[in-house]
Amino acid sequence: MVFLEVEIGGLRYSNPSMLASGILGVSEGLLRRVLEAGAGAVVTKSVTLKPRAGNPTPCFVELEVGYVNSLGIPNPGYREFLQEIKDLHEKEKIIISLAGSSVEDFEVMARAVEESGFPVVELNFSCPHAKNLGLEILKRHQILFEAIKVIKETTRLKVWVKLGLSDNLLEIARGIEKAGADAIVAINTIRCLLIDIYARKPCLSSIYGGLSGKAIHPIATRCVYDLYKVVDIPIIGVGGIESWREAVEFILAGATAFQIGSGIAKEGLDIFKKVIDGLARYLKDNGFSSVYDIVGLAHK
Numbered sequence: 001m002v003f004l005e006v007e008i009g010g011l012r013y014s015n016p017s018m019l020a021s022g023i024l025g026v027s028e029g030l031l032r033r034v035l036e037a038g039a040g041a042v043v044t045k046s047v048t049l050k051p052r053a054g055n056p057t058p059c060f061v062e063l064e065v066g067y068v069n070s071l072g073i074p075n076p077g078y079r080e081f082l083q084e085i086k087d088l089h090e091k092e093k094i095i096i097s098l099a100g101s102s103v104e105d106f107e108v109m110a111r112a113v114e115e116s117g118f119p120v121v122e123l124n125f126s127c128p129h130a131k132n133l134g135l136e137i138l139k140r141h142q143i144l145f146e147a148i149k150v151i152k153e154t155t156r157l158k159v160w161v162k163l164g165l166s167d168n169l170l171e172i173a174r175g176i177e178k179a180g181a182d183a184i185v186a187i188n189t190i191r192c193l194l195i196d197i198y199a200r201k202p203c204l205s206s207i208y209g210g211l212s213g214k215a216i217h218p219i220a221t222r223c224v225y226d227l228y229k230v231v232d233i234p235i236i237g238v239g240g241i242e243s244w245r246e247a248v249e250f251i252l253a254g255a256t257a258f259q260i261g262s263g264i265a266k267e268g269l270d271i272f273k274k275v276i277d278g279l280a281r282y283l284k285d286n287g288f289s290s291v292y293d294i295v296g297l298a299h300k
């Protein structure tokens, strides 16, 4: 018998697999389908204070090693989105991803999330291709730390913070933990550029995009491994999971849970069941009885 249950910020999840933000998490029906497919939790598409149309096409390219997108966080705004998903049961399994430009943006949206009965927010400070959001905001760390403090002081929400690849990742992570965050999610897509050699110009309308999928898994694993050395709050690994093996790698590197995004495009929603079953088998075959037996084991 192996136990797959994990606890993050005092909330329990039946297994450590989660849907990553921006992939399918745009409607009540899709979120429900991912939970039915076996995910322990689902993260919604990031929403913003005001509706956003996103970037014009072309904004998505498939590569052999993953995907490049520059969607630019298209969403109907937090109010309409919360209305769309208000009837979902099992609200404790639904994590609302918020992207904002100021402490006030996050404060207003977080209050509405709490009023709608959802207990967890994931703050997206890592989108590499949205103007005035994500990575651009992260350059001003103070907004991030203040946003965490304000949400923790004014609501009972659990706060997860999603980070991207940056030179000062570990310094920011320490600040996030000090500010009171309940978990760190790492990583978002990695800023990149594709050039159309015949048009002789960048492929994407917004020039830069974010790389996801298989190619970023070893980089994400490195981030999780390094984060584990500097913070005590749970880490949730994201990037390039296509099978249970990458999920096990994340956990051995120090993650308590993991999220799956691009892998769904290849494997379909069955990926959740395959990864969970594979993880359970790995634990059993190697004489472990719980996910916690192997969290960070690669450091020993």
Ligand SMILES: Cc1cc2nc3c(=O)[nH]c(=O)nc-3n(C[C@H](O)[C@H](O)[C@H](O)COP(=O)(O)O)c2cc1C
Residues within 6 Å of the ligand: 020, 021, 022, 023, 045, 046, 067, 069, 071, 073, 097, 124, 127, 162, 187, 188, 189, 211, 212, 213, 214, 216, 238, 239, 240, 241, 259, 260, 261, 262, 263
């Ligand atoms: C099409 C697409 C849209 C995404 N939208 C969001 C988003 O709205 N918010 C966010 O935090 N991350 C977003 N991401 C990043 C993913 O959540 C994830 O961090 C990244 O894709 C790496 O995981 P993967 O390799 O499993 O896809 C998006 C990724 C893709 C491919």
